Amino acid sequence: MAAKKKNTTTNESGIPNFYNDEYYINRELSWLAFNSRCLSEAKDKATPLFEKLKFLSITSSNLDEFFMVRVASLKDMINAGYKKPDIAGMSPKQQLDEVTDAVHDFVVEQYKIYNRLLLPELSANGVEIVKDYKKLAPEEADYIDRYFDDFVYPVLTPMAVDSSRPFPLIRNKTLNIGALVKGKDNDDEMEFAMVQVPSVLPRIMEIPEISGVRKIILLEQIIERNIHKLFLNYDIVCCHPFRVGRNADLSIDEDEAEDLLKEIEKQLKRRQWGQAIRLEIEKGFDKRLLKLLVDELKVEQREVYTVDGPLDLTFLMKMYGIEGFDYLKEHGYNPPAPVIQLPADRDIFECIREGDILMHHPYESFDPVVRFVETAASDPAVLAIKQTLYRVSGNSPIIAALAKAADNGKQVSVLVELKARFDEENNIVWAKMLEKAGCHVIYGLKGLKTHSKITLVVRKEEDGIRRYVHLATGNYNDSTAKLYTDVGMFTCAEAYGEDATAVFNMLSGYSEPVVWNKLTLAPLWLKDRILDLIKREADHARNGEPAHIVAKMNSICHKDVIAALYEASNAGVKIDLIVRGICCLRTGIPGISDNIRVRSIVGNFLEHSRIFYFENGGSPEYYASSADWMPRNLERRVEIMFPVENPALREKLWHILDCELRDNVKAHVMNEKGEYIKVTKRGADPLNSQKLFGNEATELGKPKNITESRVFEPEYRDDHGL
Numbered sequence: 001m002a003a004k005k006k007n008t009t010t011n012e013s014g015i016p017n018f019y020n021d022e023y024y025i026n027r028e029l030s031w032l033a034f035n036s037r038c039l040s041e042a043k044d045k046a047t048p049l050f051e052k053l054k055f056l057s058i059t060s061s062n063l064d065e066f067f068m069v070r071v072a073s074l075k076d077m078i079n080a081g082y083k084k085p086d087i088a089g090m091s092p093k094q095q096l097d098e099v100t101d102a103v104h105d106f107v108v109e110q111y112k113i114y115n116r117l118l119l120p121e122l123s124a125n126g127v128e129i130v131k132d133y134k135k136l137a138p139e140e141a142d143y144i145d146r147y148f149d150d151f152v153y154p155v156l157t158p159m160a161v162d163s164s165r166p167f168p169l170i171r172n173k174t175l176n177i178g179a180l181v182k183g184k185d186n187d188d189e190m191e192f193a194m195v196q197v198p199s200v201l202p203r204i205m206e207i208p209e210i211s212g213v214r215k216i217i218l219l220e221q222i223i224e225r226n227i228h229k230l231f232l233n234y235d236i237v238c239c240h241p242f243r244v245g246r247n248a249d250l251s252i253d254e255d256e257a258e259d260l261l262k263e264i265e266k267q268l269k270r271r272q273w274g275q276a277i278r279l280e281i282e283k284g285f286d287k288r289l290l291k292l293l294v295d296e297l298k299v300e301q302r303e304v305y306t307v308d309g310p311l312d313l314t315f316l317m318k319m320y321g322i323e324g325f326d327y328l329k330e331h332g333y334n335p336p337a338p339v340i341q342l343p344a345d346r347d348i349f350e351c352i353r354e355g356d357i358l359m360h361h362p363y364e365s366f367d368p369v370v371r372f373v374e375t376a377a378s379d380p381a382v383l384a385i386k387q388t389l390y391r392v393s394g395n396s397p398i399i400a401a402l403a404k405a406a407d408n409g410k411q412v413s414v415l416v417e418l419k420a421r422f423d424e425e426n427n428i429v430w431a432k433m434l435e436k437a438g439c440h441v442i443y444g445l446k447g448l449k450t451h452s453k454i455t456l457v458v459r460k461e462e463d464g465i466r467r468y469v470h471l472a473t474g475n476y477n478d479s480t481a482k483l484y485t486d487v488g489m490f491t492c493a494e495a496y497g498e499d500a501t502a503v504f505n506m507l508s509g510y511s512e513p514v515v516w517n518k519l520t521l522a523p524l525w526l527k528d529r530i531l532d533l534i535k536r537e538a539d540h541a542r543n544g545e546p547a548h549i550v551a552k553m554n555s556i557c558h559k560d561v562i563a564a565l566y567e568a569s570n571a572g573v574k575i576d577l578i579v580r581g582i583c584c585l586r587t588g589i590p591g592i593s594d595n596i597r598v599r600s601i602v603g604n605f606l607e608h609s610r611i612f613y614f615e616n617g618g619s620p621e622y623y624a625s626s627a628d629w630m631p632r633n634l635e636r637r638v639e640i641m642f643p644v645e646n647p648a649l650r651e652k653l654w655h656i657l658d659c660e661l662r663d664n665v666k667a668h669v670m671n672e673k674g675e676y677i678k679v680t681k682r683g684a685d686p687l688n689s690q691k692l693f694g695n696e697a698t699e700l701g702k703p704k705n706i707t708e709s710r711v712f713e714p715e716y717r718d719d720h721g722l
Contacts, residue, residue: 038058170196220311241310335365348368373401386412471624472487472489484606527634569595600668623643
């Protein structure tokens with residue numbers, strides 16, 4: 001990391017100081033802006049109703065993780081007395097103060113959308129989410145009471161608090177009902193009691209139709225209505241649902257851990273009981289009950305979030321699954337199109353030998369990736385399979401294939417990243433299973449996360465040993481491959497095969513090759529390579545040669561990389577950034593970033609691929625990578641960036657970038673204030689890039705050749721001067 005420059009606008013020579021804190025946006029506030037873009041989809045008139053439910057659910061789930069990791073980290077820094085400013089010059093306390101205010105406003109907006117938009121729209125389509133269980137018809141009340149007695153009551157564990165029973169440990173993210181109760185023979189003293197809403201039962205239940213309206217009631221409402229049955233010797237003074245969010249970021253000292261797997265298993269148990277950092281309550285919560293919870297949980301008043309509706313809006317994702325409303329959903333691409341270069345009736349290795357193959361998921365099927373490993377597991381000519389696994393699905397066919405390969409006597413080496421956040425427990429299970437099957441399992445590298453996506457198959461053929469390689473921007477997860485947009489490439493070119501072997505030798509034995517052919521790895525060389533590529537564009541621009549950067553990624557917050565982009569912009573390089581999430585770069589700063597545009601696409605699929613284009617004076621270069629331009633990716637993770645050199649594959653990548661740059665349906669563009677403004681069509685034909693890619697893949701047609709549209713022209717104007 002370059003040394004921090006003084007916070008001035010220029011140096012003594014009059015050259016701009018591209019490191020000036022004022023030119024950067026705080027990471028946490030930028031993430032909240034991304035979640036607001038997700039929320040905007042929930043109120044967009046063009047979004048189908050059940051997709052709106054899904055987007056509102058996603059914002060709630062996103063916020064949970066944000067608190068458990070990012071807000072928790074800020075609190076840890078404050079408690080430790082850490083005062084070093086962030087990329088935008090803000091101290092941890094300043095960040096926490098601004099984040100807290102922003103989240104309170106965000107939550108208010110969430111429930112405005114829920115109450116004012118979604119509930120009326122649901123009602124107009126014959127669906128009612130019960131708001132007050134006291135107003136149910138007698139037949140409806142009888143039905144849910146019987147359901148409580150038969151299915152809910154046997155599962156519940158009521159807990160009272162008194163001198164012999166201490167305040168219970170309330171687990172992270174669990175939904176609970178707290179109550180104040182009084183003994184029937186004691187009119188003075190109130191006691192606290194609670195019951196956890198069981199996660200083993202469905203959160204939503206549909207009441208049989210009586211009035212022609214499909215009514216949905218939440219499990220906590222059923223329990224509230226019947227809570228008196230749990231505390232028979234008490235009168236219920238009040239009862240309300242509440243939810244606690246805790247610090248869930250694992251703190252692992254790898255230097256002291258004798259066995260990383262056992263240490264992570266131990267830390268996972270502590271995650272449920274970390275420091276309370278958020279208390280969620282419903283509007284109208286009893287003040288006496290609230291004071292008791294605040295005191296026991298040791299939360300500050302500003303950490304209490306009062307909502308006007310049900311807690312934990314992720315239940316809306318379950319609503320998405322109720323039958324009979326397909327007409328209110330986005331039509332997906334399921335099943336996705338086959339990869340035309342990899343027909344199911346042909347040998348996959350033969351297909352790869354004919355030339356490199358680029359796949360664009362989820363529009364094109366992920367099945368060939370699974371088939372690649374499954375075929376290798378059974379093929380007598382395959383000698384070895386090596387693979388990195390970061391996140392895999394719950395019933396992963398790739399894991400099963402690797403185990404089968406080991407059982408068939410092949411050399412199988414798998415790096416399972418145990419430190420993949422919130423997938424640690426899942427990955428531990430897979431790692432143990434693979435070890436039992438006879439695979440050589442590596443548990444990541446000390447001090448680093450292995451985030452690269454690479455598979456190597458070594459095969460003995462008539463003309464000698466041939467190495468087949470799969471490289472990708474996304475995980476080997478057949479479930480998320482249907483939801484995330486990613487690209488992956490098959491190749492058997494010798495240069496890639498040599499590098500892939502070198503990667504796995506580094507991971508298993510710390511041996512580094514003298515020379516790399518194609519791949520660039522973090523944390524050793526990737527950051528410098530990216531900076532060199534950006535600098536090269538700046539040099540081309542200064543020499544009057546074509547200079548253009550298009551970079552698509554999830555996040556960008558590395559100060560050195562952003563400063564290099566500012567310098568390139570200052571030199572005249574036209575820069576288009578397609579950044580789904582965090583973007584700490586500001587646009588429109590005169591002499592700094594006036595040649596930079598930033599856009600974010602939030603659609604039916606989560607944009608996850610990392611694709612980089614450098615004009616290079618008229619000799620363009622294309623790259624794909626597992627890495628975002630963030631400090632953690634470039635300095636604390638094992639990542640891979642790989643070039644795409646086949647002309648047809650490069651054209652496919654350009655088509656992806658170009659269409660997303662012209663998207664005028666799902667795109668938001670950053671203005672000079674750092675705000676994101678939804679692109680307006682203004683008479684132009686609508687272009688929804690995700691829909692276009694899906695239609696093209698479904699029709700198995702070739703993407704149009706639109707390389708002539710690479711001009712850098714503003715595509716819309718608004719009151720902010722963009």
